[in-house]
Amino acid sequence: MLQTWVLVVQAGRRVWTRNYWSSKGTHISSSLARRLWQQTYITKAADSKRGEIDISTYPPDRIRNFSIIAHIDHGKSTLADRLLETTGVISKTGKNRQVLDKLKVERERGITVKAQSASMFYEHDGQKYLMNLIDTPGHVDFSYEVSRSLAACQGTILLVDAAQGIQAQTVANFFLAFGEGLEVIPILNKVDLPTAEPERAALQIESAFEIPTNNILHISAKTGLGIDMVLPSVIEKIPPPTGSADSPFKALLFDTWYDKYVGVVCLIAVKDGAIKRGDKIVSSYSGTKYEVAEVGIMHPEQKPTTQLQVGQVGYIACNMKTVAEAHVGDTFYKDKHPVEPLPGFEPAKSMVFAGIFPIDAGEFDRLNESIQKLTLNDSSVSVHKETSAALGQGWRLGFLGTLHMDVFRQRLEEEYDANILMTSPTVPYQIKYKDGITKFIRTPSEFPNAIVMQERVESTMEPFVSSTLIFPEQYLGSMLELCSTHRGDIQTHTYLDESRVMLKCKLPMAEIVTDFYDRLKSKSQGFASFDYEEAGYARSDLVKLEVLLNGEPVDALAAVMHKSSIATAGRDIAKRLKDVIRRQLFDISIQTTSNGKVIARETVKQLRKDVTAKCYGGDARRKMKLLDKQKEGKKRMKKIGRVELPQEAFLSVMTKSQE
Structure with missing residues (x-):
């Protein structure tokens, strides 16, 4: 039957x-x-x-994992578009613009802030290759994204603008890749521009990195000139991944993001063995077991595959439901087949801290969930809860720089519809006490008062950075002056060629989180580039600046700064607050103080209601009686009055006036 x-x-x-x-x-x-x-x-x-793709036919010797690194706006994303078109991943419509820049903030700002990967199938000399490309950010604030991406690669393309030549981040990215032991392929982009000087740029590369000029490709990513030579050069010069297909499965987790349908998605680089849907894997970090629900590659969107094997880069979805389970740098292995964990990554060191508070206290839980999901996508952000007397419950977040901070705020508002208030950026300080204890200060409220400073504190220390500035020769005087006014210690300056100078300077981190970058661009007419790296702590004369409104301190507006800046900053903050605080029915006194001494004072005059408007003539004593009654009422109001502090007040203090 x-x-x-x-x-x-x-x-x-x-x-x-x-x-x-x-x-x-x-x-x-x-x-x-x-x-x-x-x-x-x-x-x-x-x-x-x-529609699963079978990529098991690609052995390690026919796989190339590479990234594109460059200074900001040198054409990384445009080159990625041309490579995706060449391999047929996207169609040649002529309208492709930064396909791998998927975030709204990247589209609006025209910069890459999140590394994105894409797998391509390419045929060369009769052999089919699997090419895994990772497009990385170019700004110094996102260098952690670059370092994590390089861990999944065996080589990288160093892209240099033929018109601008070597920039500060070009130098930083090269030595980052060089330190990882990766093969570097230098390529000159935008050679079709009228202002391009490829010979001069090539000599700069040879002088700075000791790379022969005869190995440098000349391309134009916008027009497609020379693009057909890029992938063959990658195949020829970048070595295939190492590893054994017969060894137990081992994979490095180097990126994560949250999907509302499947939970946490993990981007991995398979070092040994293979993995497929249905396999049970274990996290070396937590020991938690997971069943793999899906494996695949980015093509450039998520595309399921039958498996991922040694040397390949792809994603897995394994039913991670909470963001706390995923740890970038973790090692995955199959259940009952433990392996030695991979080295992972050094934790990102936050250089700038800012407080984030919900405008509406009822949105606290929702904002907490949004921050957790966003930090899963950006693991370089550190999060600690804190409470402010003025703003209520919130978080103290650590960032790699001010642009990183601003992008994070914008992503919170646009991707998660958050309504937040962000305080002024601060840097972590160190307090060394006479009993030998050293304490880190991440918020101004933690800074000791004047009595403790005098009796118990031995010294105060602030973080410094080693900065690299590259600019045309005619701006040398302006750059030296800029560094000096920001308490910089000039170390060396060398000529990259007859017209470009590279200046190395040691600067306090607190000086570059405010308006240093804007003034750098202003004084060099946009031609200077800037990069920095951590240089440890050094002794400094630090004091705390407090803001009082009608005698009550506002902890969210307090700041720690060098003693030489306290007078100027105190007057500036008082003046700015006077302009943004709304007038009320009583006088508002604004004071900035340090160590118990008033530095500056401004007064927001009270609004005066015309209480005698209805008195048409008659005895003058009627008017005097009404005015005396109003005067008594204002006295009582001043005792119980609370100053309404708008968000503009915090934004005003965050941004110094441009010179």
């Missing part, structure tokens, strides 16, 4: 049917037919509907 079973695959509308009968033509049980159907056809139907 014939028995028919029908299965509807949820991934599509197609109905899959299969008839079952015994080998002798006799009737078989319903349960047996169902089991046979599940064992043989459910997997095939699901695989077909998912």
Whole structure:
């Protein structure tokens, strides 16, 4: 007897049917037919509907994992677009603009803030290759993204603008890749521009990095000139990944993001073995077991595959439901087959701290969840809860720089519809006490008062950075003056060629988180580039600046700064607050103080209601009586009055006036 079973695959509308009968033509049980159907056809139907790609035919010697690194705006994303078009990942419509820049903030600002990967299939000399490309950010604030991306690569393309030549981040990225032991392929971009000087840029590369000029490719990513030489050069010069297909599965987790349908998605680089859907894996960090629900590659969107094997870069979804489970730098291995964990990454060191508070206290839990999801996508942000007397419950977040901070704020507002208030950026300080204890100060409220400073504190220390500035020769005087006015210690300056200078300077971190970068661009007319790295702590004369409104301190506006800046900053903050605080029915006194001494004072005059407006003539004593009554009322109001501090007040203090 014939028995028919029908299965509807949820991934599509197609109905899959299969008839079952015994080998002798006799009737078989319903349960047996169902089991046979599940064992043989459910997997095939699901695989077909998912459109899974079989990439098991690509051994490690036909895989190339590489990234693109460069200074900001040197054409990384445009080159990535051309490579995706060359390999057929995206169509050549002529309208592709920064395809891998998927975030709204990247589109609006025209910069890359998040490293993105894409797998490409490419045929060369009769052989098919799997090319895994990672497009990285170019700004110094996102160098942690670059370092994590390089861990999944064996080589990198160093892209240099032929018109601008070597910039500060070009130098930093090269030595970052060089320190990882990666093969570096230098390429000159924008050679078609009228202002391009490829010969001069090539000499700069040879002088700075000791790379022969005859190995440098000349391309134009915008027009497609020379693009056909890029991937063959990658295949020829970048070595294939190492590892063994016969060894137990081992993979490095180097990026994560949150998907509202499947939870946490992990981007991994497979070092040994292979993994497929249904395998059970274990996290070396937490020891938690997971069942892999999906594996795939970025093409450039998520594309499921039958498996991921040694040397390949792709994603896995393994039913991680909470963001706390994913740790960038973790090592995955198969259940009951433990392996030695990979080195992972050094934790990102936050250089700038800012407080984030919800405008509406009822939004605290929702904002907390949004911050957790966003920090999963950006693991370089540190998060600590804090409470402010003026602003209520919030968080103290650590960032790698001021642009990093601003981008994070914008992503919170745009991607998660958050309504937040962000305080002025601060840097971490150190307080060394006379009893030998050293304490880190991340918020101004933690800074000791004047009595403790005098009796118990031995010294105060602030973080410094080693900065690199590259600019045309005619701006040398302006750059030296800029560094000196920001308490910089000039170390060396060298000529990259006859017209470009590289200046190395040691600067306090607190000086560059305010308006240093803006003044740098202003004084060099936009031609100077800037990069920095941590240089440790050094002794400094630090004091705390407090802001009082009608005698009450506002902790959210307090700041720690060098003693030489206290007078100027105190007067500036008082003046700015006077302009943004709304007038009320009583006088508002604004004072900035340090060590118990008033530095500056401004007064926001009270609003005066015309209480005598209805008195038309008559005895003057009627008017005097009304005015005296108003005066008494204002005295009582001043005692119980609370100053309404708008968000503009915090934003005003955050941004110094441009010179």
